[in-house]
Amino acid sequence: MDRISALRNVEDALADFEDGDASLGDVEDRVLGVLRTYATEFEDDGAAFRATGDPRVEGVVVVAESEDAARERVAERVDGDPEFGVERLV
Incomplete structure (x- = not known):
């Protein structure tokens, strides 16, 4: 999906919300x-x-090539040494 398609899809979702055709959760x-x-x-x-x-x-949520790389990317976002795990999203 290119950037323009992504933006159009987000705009469509927002339009449905504004029209009352979709809930906030949707x-x-x-x-x-x-x-x-x-x-x-x-x-x-x-x-x-x-x-x-x-x-x-x-x-x-981060995009990474492995679980270890994902942990590193998340840890870079905060100060200190947080205790956390990462789970791959399907």
């Missing part, structure tokens, strides 16, 4: 799906990983 799911698709296609051999554990990184 829009969040659609936008998250667009972002994940765009991000995983942006990096060859990459996958999306979500951090769980330490509140400072809870829910952070």
Whole structure:
């Protein structure tokens, strides 16, 4: 998915919300799906990983080629040494 397609899909989701045809949760799911698709296609051999554990990184999603690389990318976003895990998103 290229950037223009991703933006159009997000705009479509927002328009559905504004028209009352989609709930906030539906829009969040659609936008998250667009972002994940765009991000995983942006990096060859990459996958999306979500951090769980330490509140400072809870829910952070990164694209990386491995679980170890994902942990490094998440850890770079915060000060200190947070305790957390990462799970691959499908």
